[in-house]
Amino acid sequence: MTNPAFQINSINVREASQAEFTALNQHTNRIRLERLPDDPPIPLEESILSMKNIPPFVDVRLWAVWNPDLTEIAAEGSLALLKTEDNKHLAQFEITVLPDFRLQGLGRKLLRLVSDTAQENNRRLLVTETADRVPGGEAFMLRIGAHKGLETHVNQLRITDINRGLIAGWLSHGKQLSADFEIGLWDGAYPEEMITEVANLYELTNQQPFGEIEIEAMHMSPEQIRQMEQQIFARGGQRWTFYIVNRATGRFAGYTETVWNPNRPEILRQDMTGVFPEYRKLGLGRWLKAAMLDKVLKDRPQVKYIRTGNADSNAAMLKINNELGFQPYMASALWQIEVEKVQEYLNSHNK
Numbered sequence: 001m002t003n004p005a006f007q008i009n010s011i012n013v014r015e016a017s018q019a020e021f022t023a024l025n026q027h028t029n030r031i032r033l034e035r036l037p038d039d040p041p042i043p044l045e046e047s048i049l050s051m052k053n054i055p056p057f058v059d060v061r062l063w064a065v066w067n068p069d070l071t072e073i074a075a076e077g078s079l080a081l082l083k084t085e086d087n088k089h090l091a092q093f094e095i096t097v098l099p100d101f102r103l104q105g106l107g108r109k110l111l112r113l114v115s116d117t118a119q120e121n122n123r124r125l126l127v128t129e130t131a132d133r134v135p136g137g138e139a140f141m142l143r144i145g146a147h148k149g150l151e152t153h154v155n156q157l158r159i160t161d162i163n164r165g166l167i168a169g170w171l172s173h174g175k176q177l178s179a180d181f182e183i184g185l186w187d188g189a190y191p192e193e194m195i196t197e198v199a200n201l202y203e204l205t206n207q208q209p210f211g212e213i214e215i216e217a218m219h220m221s222p223e224q225i226r227q228m229e230q231q232i233f234a235r236g237g238q239r240w241t242f243y244i245v246n247r248a249t250g251r252f253a254g255y256t257e258t259v260w261n262p263n264r265p266e267i268l269r270q271d272m273t274g275v276f277p278e279y280r281k282l283g284l285g286r287w288l289k290a291a292m293l294d295k296v297l298k299d300r301p302q303v304k305y306i307r308t309g310n311a312d313s314n315a316a317m318l319k320i321n322n323e324l325g326f327q328p329y330m331a332s333a334l335w336q337i338e339v340e341k342v343q344e345y346l347n348s349h350n351k
């Protein structure tokens with residue numbers, strides 16, 4: 001039984017009160033400490049800007065369970081419904097319970113709200129992520145009957161471990177390809193005249209392995225891409241995008257991106273890297289990565305660690321990352337479960 005002293009409310013995260021924003025930020029940082037103990041907390045101001053700038057095509061529902069004296073959020077559940085033309089069958093969710101409040105049924109209580117709301121919105125499948133640093137996550141997902149569809153790792157490269165000779169070699173190989181390909185950099189927002197090409201580059205995200213997760217290819221519109229970058233910049237993120245163009249056709253061959261936030265100066269996030277199939281095995285992926293690392297070493301001396309997320313089955317990306325010296329930092333997994341199955345689990349508790 002859940003303690004009746006707990007109060008639960010839903011929060012509109014785009015327009016929360018100052019007290020709600022503060023409590024949400026504190027909850028996030030408490031949970032974050034467990035997953036990423038080496039990292040600094042997210043400042044309140046950044047959290048607020050991030051929430052206020054959630055892309056309009058993402059419909060976020062959030063419920064907070066307050067501790068009995070209403071001073072902190074003991075548990076939080078959220079559901080993201082993407083208003084896109086694809087993946088209308090699924091919704092992403094997250095449930096987080098502070099360590100002191102676990103195993104009292106709060107996770108289950110929030111799961112009821114998450115699954116009812118998914119059902120009301122005609123979503124039949126729920127997807128979420130767990131990290132091995134919080135074993136309760138996996139135990140909970142197994143208990144409710146979810147399926148682990150993809151094993152992933154956050155991999156990390158320490159700047160002091162970078163093999164500068166290797167980068168120089170990859171850059172000089174890139175130079176040899178320069179007769180056929182041109183490399184370039186966008187610092188910040190994508191140029192307006194390139195936004196359709198960028199939408200095409202984003203198609204490369206569909207070529208990452210998703211294991212057994214039932215996810216359809218995502219097709220981002222220029223407008224949605226603008227909304228997503230707006231959120232990155234609003235919270236203080238700085239993005240670099242290196243791209244390669246085939247000189248003969250003017251077509252884009254691939255790209256790589258990093259995001260850095262001055263609130264976490266030592267950590268650089270390496271996001272998507274992709275090369276279209278017809279241009280693979282030429283060394284373009286290595287060239288992109290080497291160009292990015294070279295720029296980081298020269299222009300971001302504060303950075304000590306580069307982090308990236310990779311599916312364990314992504315042999316092509318892991319080969320390049322392993323050569324560069326990335327090491328496993330944290331294991332994580334993507335899970336899926338039918339809403340109907342969640343309801344069966346929850347109903348078995350009402351008997």
Ligand SMILES: CC(C)(COP(=O)(O)OP(=O)(O)OC[C@H]1O[C@@H](n2cnc3c(N)ncnc32)[C@H](O)[C@@H]1OP(=O)(O)O)[C@@H](O)C(=O)NCCC(=O)NCCS
Nearest residue numbers: 094095096097102103104105106107108136137139140143
């Ligand atoms: C996962 C998490 C939300 C569970 O919250 P919780 O409030 O402790 O869960 P509940 O008390 O409602 O438990 C629901 C069921 O899961 C089981 N369970 C939860 N944590 C468990 C654990 N560590 N070991 C074994 N079983 C566990 C409970 O025993 C209960 O089973 P029952 O149906 O037989 O009674 C919490 O551990 C957490 O915040 N983890 C970090 C975030 C995360 O990984 N979330 C999961 C992805 S959304």
